[in-house]
Amino acid sequence: MIAHTAREKAADAHARARKSEHGLFHFKSQKMLTKLSARLTECEDRLAEVRNEYLLTLAALRAHQQHYYGHDLPAVMEQMDGSLYEELRGHFTRLCGTELDTCAYTHTLHSRVWDTVHKVTRQKHVQQFLQDSTAFCPIPEFSFQPAPTDQIRELQDLDAPPDPSCLQREVNKWASKAAKDYKVITHGERAVEVLEGRLKLLSGETSLSVEQKIAEVQDTVRKAKLSRVKAEARLQLLSQSVAGTEAHVGKALHQAQEEVERDRRLSEHRRSIQQDQEEEFELSDLDEYEEEEDTFADGRSPASLCVYPAACRVLYSYQACQSDELSVTEGEELQVVEDGDMEDWLKVCNACGQVGYVPERYVQFLCLPAEDTIPLDASFSSTSSLGHREDRQGRGLARALYSYQAQSAEELSFQEGRSSTLSAADIERWMTASGRESWTGRWECSLLWWWRSFRMKQRTRRRTRRRSLFPPLQCPPFHPPTRTH
Known part of the structure; x- marks a missing residue:
């Protein structure tokens, strides 16, 4: 849907640019056309990535299904049956032989049973069981279901000349x-x-x-x-x-x-x-075998290349639906405090010091990649960042635990609960801070509540609650996502 909307906007901007080619607003139309064209290219690349992952996962799912019905299920059933049918054949054979030798009166009856004993086989029983059980017949088929406006049904490579295919x-x-x-x-x-x-x-x-x-x-x-x-x-x-x-x-x-x-x-x-010694077989290659994730690797997530707190701009307005979310408007500048405790969400702080969660796809990072940032592999099905290093120079967002009255001209007075952006620790136990009203001063470190400590204490407790209450976020292009309890 995002790609479809981008195509429509790009076509509209192109048409307006041709109409106003000799007008006064030609430069503005041309600039908007360039921006929308870039947005269209980005959306098409994103669509190709999602389609590729879908097709590969679908292929693996089909193979898994065929392997299960063709190999695993028969093996499990055979192991469960064991030697049951062989023992049944032996019991019937001994019973019929004894009755034929002992009693001529039952000769006809047991002769008929003797002739039909060979029909008691595991293969016939399994065949009958599979025919009578609707769960195994017919085997469901998994087919690719493209988006409504997507006409491509095969793998598509990305156009990235500097990088390998x-x-x-x-x-x-x-x-x-x-x-x-x-x-x-x-x-x-x-x-x-x-x-x-x-x-x-x-x-x-x-x-x-x-x-x-x-x-x-x-x-x-x-x-x-x-x-x-x-x-x-x-x-x-x-x-x-x-x-x-x-x-x-x-x-x-x-x-x-x-x-x-x-x-x-x-x-x-x-x-x-070592002929006289017991053979030792090396099993290290077999211990703790784990399957790898079936996803593409893409280490270019903007969030994973920025050091928190990081500046960002709101692309689309969002109205909070939960008590721990934050309402934002288009064009507003925020400070990203940390990763959200659920996929596709970020924890941000606005100019008024209010803190809450917003969808990551609704904001655009303004930070440049950190010099010491290590690229990490991440699936593009989840745009949440995998980790960030602490700022080595002491920068960060902090909140006052207690009220404080300045004792000198270079110090700063503040009230309990006030937020500020900290710079460097120039004197032991003191930090230089600035607030939203362009004030600057020094705070004592013992009076500050570091956001990083809050993150480590609260993330584990809230992650379980939020993941159990809310489904994975499905973010539409211009409408707020809904999260139901």
């Missing part, structure tokens, strides 16, 4: 992930074989720990197989848009195979040297 980065990422999963699967299967061999030689409590380790390794292998299936599904979708994807994946897998083979040879060489 974003789709190519995704190819590299998921090819490496597939190769890593291959190594984990290979090592895990070999570990299971070794542990099962040891289990046959053990008994009692010692065997219980080995059985537990086997179960852990098998679970790790299962997760790695599922992760590889999802990565291969993403790579298959990427191969339709990026040339050379198959070659890159093959190269990564070949390198992984060489590493696995090298590890196998080293293990065999170690066993040949």
